[in-house]
Amino acid sequence: MSEISSSTAWVKIDRKGASLLITGGGSWVATSVGQIDESLRNIDFSAIKSCTINLQEASTFDISGAWLIERMVRALKKLGVNYQIQSKDEHLNAILKLIEKYGYEKKIEFNPTSPLVFWIQDIGRHAKKLSIDAIGMTAFLGQLFLTFLVCFRHPSKFRIVPIVAIFNRVGLNAVPIISLIAFLIGVVLIYQGAFQLRKFGAEIYTVDLLAISLLREIGILLTAIIVAGRSGSAFAAQLGTMKLNQEIDALKTFGLDPMEVLVVPRVIALVLAMPMLAIIADFIGLAGGAIMSYVTLDITIDQYLEQLLQSFGPSSFWIGIIKAPVFGFIIAMVGCYEGMQVQGGAVSVGTKTTKAVVEAIFLVIVMDAIFSILFTKMDL
Amino acid sequence: MEQNIITVRNLVTRFGDQIIHKDLNLDVRKGEILGIVGGSGSGKTVLLNTIIGLNKQESGDIHVFGKNTANPDEIGHIQARWGVLYQQGALFSSLTVAENIEVPMKEIAEIPIPLANELVILKLRMVGLEPETAVKFPAELSGGMIKRVSLARALAIDAELLFLDEPTAGLDPLSADSFDQLIRTLQKNLNLTVLMVTHDLDTILTICDRVAVLLDHKIIIGTVEEIRKNPHPWIQAYFHGARGRAVQVSKDGNKG
Numbered sequence: 001m002s003e004i005s006s007s008t009a010w011v012k013i014d015r016k017g018a019s020l021l022i023t024g025g026g027s028w029v030a031t032s033v034g035q036i037d038e039s040l041r042n043i044d045f046s047a048i049k050s051c052t053i054n055l056q057e058a059s060t061f062d063i064s065g066a067w068l069i070e071r072m073v074r075a076l077k078k079l080g081v082n083y084q085i086q087s088k089d090e091h092l093n094a095i096l097k098l099i100e101k102y103g104y105e106k107k108i109e110f111n112p113t114s115p116l117v118f119w120i121q122d123i124g125r126h127a128k129k130l131s132i133d134a135i136g137m138t139a140f141l142g143q144l145f146l147t148f149l150v151c152f153r154h155p156s157k158f159r160i161v162p163i164v165a166i167f168n169r170v171g172l173n174a175v176p177i178i179s180l181i182a183f184l185i186g187v188v189l190i191y192q193g194a195f196q197l198r199k200f201g202a203e204i205y206t207v208d209l210l211a212i213s214l215l216r217e218i219g220i221l222l223t224a225i226i227v228a229g230r231s232g233s234a235f236a237a238q239l240g241t242m243k244l245n246q247e248i249d250a251l252k253t254f255g256l257d258p259m260e261v262l263v264v265p266r267v268i269a270l271v272l273a274m275p276m277l278a279i280i281a282d283f284i285g286l287a288g289g290a291i292m293s294y295v296t297l298d299i300t301i302d303q304y305l306e307q308l309l310q311s312f313g314p315s316s317f318w319i320g321i322i323k324a325p326v327f328g329f330i331i332a333m334v335g336c337y338e339g340m341q342v343q344g345g346a347v348s349v350g351t352k353t354t355k356a357v358v359e360a361i362f363l364v365i366v367m368d369a370i371f372s373i374l375f376t377k378m379d380l
Numbered sequence: 381m382e383q384n385i386i387t388v389r390n391l392v393t394r395f396g397d398q399i400i401h402k403d404l405n406l407d408v409r410k411g412e413i414l415g416i417v418g419g420s421g422s423g424k425t426v427l428l429n430t431i432i433g434l435n436k437q438e439s440g441d442i443h444v445f446g447k448n449t450a451n452p453d454e455i456g457h458i459q460a461r462w463g464v465l466y467q468q469g470a471l472f473s474s475l476t477v478a479e480n481i482e483v484p485m486k487e488i489a490e491i492p493i494p495l496a497n498e499l500v501i502l503k504l505r506m507v508g509l510e511p512e513t514a515v516k517f518p519a520e521l522s523g524g525m526i527k528r529v530s531l532a533r534a535l536a537i538d539a540e541l542l543f544l545d546e547p548t549a550g551l552d553p554l555s556a557d558s559f560d561q562l563i564r565t566l567q568k569n570l571n572l573t574v575l576m577v578t579h580d581l582d583t584i585l586t587i588c589d590r591v592a593v594l595l596d597h598k599i600i601i602g603t604v605e606e607i608r609k610n611p612h613p614w615i616q617a618y619f620h621g622a623r624g625r626a627v628q629v630s631k632d633g634n635k636g
Contacts, residue, residue: 345473
């Protein structure tokens with residue numbers, strides 16, 4: 001047996017008038033055919049009357065090597081040229097006989113479209129997909145509401161154990177990372193705010209800045225973005241893999257509604273978890289602000305609390321928190337919807353998970369803008 | 381003297397407390413088709429995975445082509461000479477059929493693309509698929525087609541040693557039969573050595589030169605005839621149970 005790295009093949013092409021002599025040597029195997037493919041491919045058989053392929057010096061052949069001979073034989077047969085193959089390898093004849101049967105004339109286009117055409121087509125495909133997605137998600141939303149209605153009429157259909165398990169995963173397990181990020185945001189806002197307001201001698205209002213921005217917007221938005229990245233993606237990947245494994249089909253054949261078994265518990269768990277996480281984010285963010293105020297602005301904790309209580313009414317707090325369950329609903333629904341759209345293979349799980357996160361964040365921010373307009377109209 | 385392609389000596393594998401193989405010995409001779417059978421959970425796939433280096437053994441030596449698979453310097457050379465057909469096909473889902481088959485051609489053998497494209501068509505025809513399949517993605521193929529493409533990929537650079545994990549599972553009897561014949565034809569013409577895990581009695585009786593039965597963490601090996609005479613109750617039940625008899629009757633009928 002020859003070593004992989006050391007297999008070499010060679011050919012010599014001699015043309016004498018209308019007769020052609022092709023001499024080949026070495027081992028004609030997959031790892032070496034690349035060395036002789038070019039020279040054999042470029043032979044012009046058109047003016048040839050007879051051809052001899054001398055392979056006396058070649059020792060080993062496999063299918064790849066034999067194919068190079070078969071390719072020449074096909075060309076020679078087509079032109080009606082007399083040919084002769086000289087070889088001492090008894091395997092070669094067997095292999096040639098084997099692959100002779102598998103002739104194929106038609107040309108296969110491996111890369112049918114040019115990149116530019118493909119790119120233009122891609123725009124159309126995306127537009128079409130977008131509209132299908134919009135309809136699909138609306139339908140999913142309707143189906144989800146119907147399932148909720150059924151569950152409310154038969155409360156035993158609410159599955160408590162999965163809800164608690166999912167709540168633990170998406171809610172309690174997210175507390176450390178949300179706390180850390182909220183703390184850092186509190187620190188950053190105080191630091192940056194103080195830097196700007198110092199020019200006006202209004203450093204104490206940094207506290208107001210932090211309180212209002214954190215409670216009304218940043219606390220909840222940040223929580224929603226982290227949860228979308230953490231749990232929305234997890235929902236999509238999990239349901240997507242279940243779909244690929246036909247687990248969803250198995251549920252359906254048992255007469256179980258995947259909507260009821262898989263989607264509703266996730267939605268409920270996240271709707272419950274989001275307000276909890278938002279409240280935690282608010283408090284920890286304010287705590288981070290307190291520490292930073294003490295360190296950089298020399299505001300004592302007492303002063304900080306006093307300023308804090310003056311700066312906002314209860315509505316600021318509730319305006320933030322009231323958005324939380326809505327955002328939780330959006331994230332869970334989009335995650336589950338994209339998970340259910342998975343088909344084909346592993347690539348699909350990846351793209352749908354990405355879509356779940358991007359769409360969830362996008363919809364959360366759109367919803368936040370709508371809330372913002374509503375609250376302004378309501379003078380809150 | 382016959383040359384051994386694979387030798388396994390005193391192999392021990394375990395997952396946690398569960399012993400899978402204990403002092404297992406196995407020789408695979410050059411140019412033979414060896415079938416591994418055994419009950420569900422007896423460690424057939426684990427044995428295959430251990431030989432190809434996907435699973436680490438607790439102790440014992442495995443030599444393939446006379447080289448120790450535990451040696452990281454040597455396994456690269458061995459890997460270029462074997463092809464593996466996985467139970468689920470394991471095609472790369474983001475690549476087309478042609479690209480899947482071209483992976484070993486480009487990465488290991490460095491075959492230029494025009495030649496690789498020609499060889500893809502040839503290999504697809506050999507495993508009984510239409511060349512039009514080349515531009516499809518694995519998700520668009522049926523189970524049997526995935527098996528065939530996977531075999532084409534295992535054969536892409538003309539491996540000398542083939543590992544097949546349940547090659548005919550999930551195929552209809554006609555497809556399974558043509559799959560068997562294909563493996564037999566390739567093995568004869570290319571002097572392949574084939575090690576296959578299978579449950580398919582038809583496959584064992586039709587194309588396997590020898591059978592290895594995994595029982596009680598060890599292997600009992602022999603020709604089909606020798607194994608059938610073994611008094612071990614599991615073997616008796618396996619070859620002389622209702623299914624075994626039915627297959628045997630139809631085989632004898634065909635011969636007569």
